[in-house]
Amino acid sequence: MGEERKNGNGAVAVASRAVKKTDKVRLLLADDHSLFRAGLKDLLDGTSHFMIVGEAATGPEALEMVEKKTPDIVLMDIRLPGMDGIACTRQIKKTHPEVTVLVLSMYDDESHVLEAFNAGANGYLSKLLSAQDLVRAIETVHQEGYLIPGNIMTRLMGGIRKLDLSAMEDANGVVTKSELRVLSSLVQGHSNKQIADEIFVSEKTVKNHLNHLFKKLGVKNRTEAVVKAIERGLVSMQ
Secondary structure, eight states, rough: OOOEOOTSSSSSSEHHHHOOOOOOOEEEEEEEEEEHHHHHHHHHHTTTEEEEEESSSSSHHHHHOOOOOOOOOOEEEESSSSSOOOHHHHHHHHTTTSSEEEEEOOOSHHHHHHHHTTTSSSSETTSSHHHHHHHHHHHHHHHEEEOOOOOHOOOOOHOOOOOOOGGGGGGGSSHHHHHHHHHHHHHTTTTTTHHHHHHHHOOOHHHHHHHHHHHHOOOOSHHHHHHHHHHTTTTOOO
């Protein structure tokens, strides 16, 4: 199970890869704005560890390029003609779950972020990031698995409200009060050790609580659990 930590751009990274790749990271750029793609290509081609293997201007082109070029990461615009970035992400994750999808967007509202993560995106970043922060974010999501934007996490932390057991009645099993306390700390980005200290239990007990939560929420990792908590109204981003 991964531990969360913040990278240089304030995004929360969730470690989920046991082995880091040593070869160049193969990138596919999917964006309908040719100037934006050209800028990304110039930026990323100028690094020693990225390689652009393809470009796509529409959703169908993105799916075709994934099949032909087998990228490690797809930088996916959320708005693509033919098939939007959310639908593309969902399809890519269905046919190629090993491919990392990092959504780039001008939007940072709750609905777009949730849409992206529910479709299977590994990360969601603003197109307004500086070049340095964008490169760092791509490196982090490749090495560690997931990214939640720092501003989104800030809103989550500021909007946490009292957890209500009744909100989880439709989950696969009754969520205990202890598990809800763990979930509350999880949303705030706390590590297993921090959670253990807060609720006065061992880290092993925290891991057990998390495993039970994942099963009841129908998720596979900490990031998905956070997203599911927002969906079910356990936390608010307002």
